[in-house]
Amino acid sequence: MIPGPAKIHIQRVSKAFAVDGRQAPALVDIELEVAEREFLCILGPSGCGKSTLLNIVAGFVQPTGGTVLVDGQPIAGPGADRGVVFQEYVLFPWLTVAGNVEFGLALKGVPSAERRRTVTRYLDLVGLGGHAAKFPVQLSGGMKQRVAIARALANSPAIILMDEPFGALDAQTREVLQDELSRIQRVEHKTIVFVTHSIREAVYLADRVVVMTSAPGRIKQVFPIKLPEIRDRFAPDFTQYESEITRVVKEEVAKVHE
C-alpha cells in the first residue's frame, strides 16, 4: 500500500490531557505511516483529536506515549523540515506578503536576490503575483491562506502539515483553493498531512483518507483513494468514495451525539 520507505512514522502515539486532575485520553495508540510524496487526509468528528495529532507531528505538542519519526529519526520539537499551514492563516501582520513568504529563507540567511526569486516563484504559483507589497490586513481570507501556503512552500520543507486550512473560508473559495492545492501538489510533490472535517475535500485531495473515531481518537479505517490525479467531484467513482466514507464517519458522529 505504501510505496517506498515511510517519510513520517507515527509510532503508537497517545495523548492524554489533564482535566480536573484526571487524565482524559485524547488519542490512543495511533500507528500510521505516511509515504514520501503522499497526500494523506485525516478525517474525523470534531473533538476526535485529529488536530492534536497534527500538532504532535508538528512538534508543538508532546505525546504522552509513543514517538513520531521523520526519515527514521524521532522529532525534537517544531522544525523547518515540517511546514505548517493553520486554519487561522497566522501570517505575520507586520510583514508584507513578500516578507511573509521569505520569512523562513531570511532566517536561514539566504541572500536577498535569491529570496526575491523564490518569493516571485511561489506567489505566482498561488496566483498572487501582483500582491507582494501588500500587508496581510489588505487581503481576503482566501488570499491570506494562499500566502500562508506560499510561505510554507518557499521554505522548501519535505513535509507540509495542514490543519483544516480551508475551514474558515466560504464554499466557493474553498473549492478554488482545493483545485489550487491539488495543482500545486502535482508540481511540488510534498508529503502532506491534511486535517479536515470535509469528506468531499478529503476525497478530492487525498491519496489516502484516514478516518478517526470519536474521542478518544483512534484510527477507525483507512481508505486508499484510487482516483486519477485530476479529479472530478461529480464522477460516479468520486461520489462512490464520498458516500462510503460518509457512512463510516456518520457512525462516529452518531456516537458523539448519543
Added chain:
Amino acid sequence: MLAETQPRRLESAPGVANLAVGSFVSSVPELMEWGLRGSALPRRRALTLRLGSVLVFLGLWCLVSGLVVLLELFNPIFLPGPWMVIGAVIELGAKGQLWVHIASTLERVAVGFGTGAVLALGLGLPAGYFRAVRNLVEPVVELLRPIPPLAVLPLFIVWVGIGEGSKIGFITYATFFPMFLTTVHAVRQIDPLLLRAAQSLGARPTQLFRRVILPAALPEILTGVRLGVALSFFVIVISEFIGAEHGLGFLINDGRNFFLVPQMLGAAIVLGLLGWSGNEALRLLERRLLRWQHPG
C-alpha cells in the same frame, strides 16, 4: 514557547497616570471619534473648526481679562491677558533665560524617561515571556505600584539629595511602572500561533525574539512609551518645584514667589507645548513603525 497564553486585562494605571493620560495622550477629538464613528469631516472643515476653537478660547480669555481691567473686578495681576503671557514668554526668550529652563527640563525628562524605558523594556520583555522571571519581578512591582510616585519624591531627596539625581530618578521611578506593565502585557497577549508559525519555519529562540516577539509586542509597547513621556512631563514639574535653580517647574514656582503670574502661565503653556510636541512626535513615529496596521 510563551509561558502563559491566557490574555489578562491590564489593570488601570494609578491615578496620577490616568490624569496624565487624560491631559496628553488622548485628546478630546480622539475620545469622541472613539464613541461616535460617524462620517469623517472634510479635512479643511475639521481644521477650520479646530483653529476656530483655539481662537474662540483666546478671545474669551482676552475678553475676561479685559473686563477685569475695565471694571476693576479684582487686581488684574491675577488674570493677565494672553498678550501679557505671550509678552512674558518673549521677554524670557529674548533674555536667553527661557532656553536654559527648557533645556534643563528636557534634559531631565530625556535622561529620566530614557532610563525608565530601558529598565521597563529590559525587565518587561523577559517578564512577559518567561513565567519564572514574571513571578520574580511582578510581586515587587505590584507592591510598589499603588504608591503614588509623588509620595516617594521626598524620600528620593533624602536619599540622593536635592540635585539632579533625585529629579531624574523620580522620573525614572514614575515612568517605569506603566511602561513595565504595558510591556509585560504586550508580550503576554502575543498570539502563540505566531510563535508556532515562526518555529515551524525554523526560527531559533533569538530569531523568535527579534523577528516575532518584538514586532508583535511593538504596538502596545509604543502606547506604554507615550504614556511614559506624558507622565515624565507630569512629574518633572513637581520635582522642579523643590530645590531647583532651572527648569520650567522652577519658573512657575519662582513666578509664584515674586507674583509674576504671566511668567507662571507662560511656563505652564511652554510645558504644555513641549508635552504636546513629544506626544505628536511619538505618534508620527508610531504611524511610521506601525504602517502595517493602516497601509495604503
